[in-house]
Amino acid sequence: MSSENKPGYTHFGYEQVPAGEKQSRVAGVFSSVARRYDLMNDLMSMGIHRLWKRFAVDLAGVRPGETVLDVAGGTGDLTKAFRRAAGPQGQVILSDINAAMLGEGRRRLIDAGVSGVPLVQANAECLPFADASFDCITIGFGLRNVTDKDAALRSMRRCLKPGGRLLVLEFSKPVIEPLSRAYDQYSFKVLPLLGRYVAQDEASYRYLAESIRMHPDQATLKDMMEGAGLERVQVYNLTGGIVAVHRGFRLQ
Template sequence: MSSDRSDPNNTTHFGYEQVPVADKQRRVREVFSSVASRYDVMNDLMSLGIHRVWKRFVIDLAGVRPGERVLDVAGGTGDLTREFSKLAGPQGQVILSDINAAMLGEGRRRLADKGIVGLPVVQANAECLPFADASFDLVTIGFGLRNVTDKDAALRSMRRVLKPGGRLIVLEFSKPLNPGLAKVYDQYSFKLLPLMGKLVANDEASYRYLAESIRMHPDQQTLKGMMENAGLERCQVYNLTGGIVAVHRGFNLAA
């Protein structure tokens, strides 16, 4: 698919629906603007709290050291940002970025509630990050890549801003490894998830989209190949909860 947004004949998926490429970013923005205030509550409900274990795995894998520069792409409400900030310390810098202003507002508020103020918050598109080449030791994107229109462009953009030796970590829903688990997961995703969205967030449609977007996201090996095509090396895949979630890590080893 061409990434030319000006051509009305170019389409991409928004969940299971095909939409003009130019429209996807707007529609994703509307989804997350709708759910921003309930986002963390719904995460706890949807995952039975397991999302905290997945994120802890990312934090441990990232191995942020004092003085490092970190970019949290699609960082939303800032839970990863908060932990990275503690690890990088006053000598380092952590930037929270997201394309959605409502999510960034929630993130800034929640960081302030935890006593973290003055941390840079940048509204940015993952496909064309507004940072210089070789700016960061670590770039992360947690549960955001599947909502990006041009994932290949986003991966190239994230690799570009990595310092030589820097690492990219992608945390995302993926494909269950066991067929039996996949069947149970489908029932949960398409029946219970929209119902929870309706009852808790008063937004059934957005959570139906989220379930569909997970199914349209590349599987573990496909995403690994996309990372390699973007110039990342030593790419590894870590399956969590039977492959319902996968963590991908790759390095920018270019001199």
């Protein structure tokens, strides 16, 4: 599929839609799947998503007393880990554009005994925080759903303190060709069936598979982060490049 958009349009999976329409359509997807989101993640990745998130948490290196923003944090997996790392003197904020996902995140944090986490409904493209507010910002499996990814990267960079780091955990492009072919078969044949029978929503999981294919590859996203003003950007491929973590710093 071509990654080029008609003027005023953007991708919603493989479909081109008016740029102003994508946000509401993505909201519909995540409102539909919120209650079964974590269960589906376990089924789709065979539990490996937990290892990907653990790697991102370790790479973030959050220390006691630091301030952390988890953008598109959804059900709060990363938030929970960062809250433990930042400790009682630190602050971790869970942010998501989708109210249903935030509600699920609140419920899961309470169930896990995690308190003191503010929840903020916010668009990653225009975060409602002051400049230089956070030591660390993360966005896990959320950037591909953002309409204007460049604006989101600039917004997150703006909110970092000098010396702060941004981590983008996202599906990417397999770097091994046999793996890429098998991954395509799994994504377009198995995932929609899981969506149909487990989440009762085949269309949303077909969109998620398509959105992964339309997301920038590792090198392109690295260039985008540098274009947003982030420096020392490094790329870490996980599971053969099915997922990648990009880490960049605001140095001044």
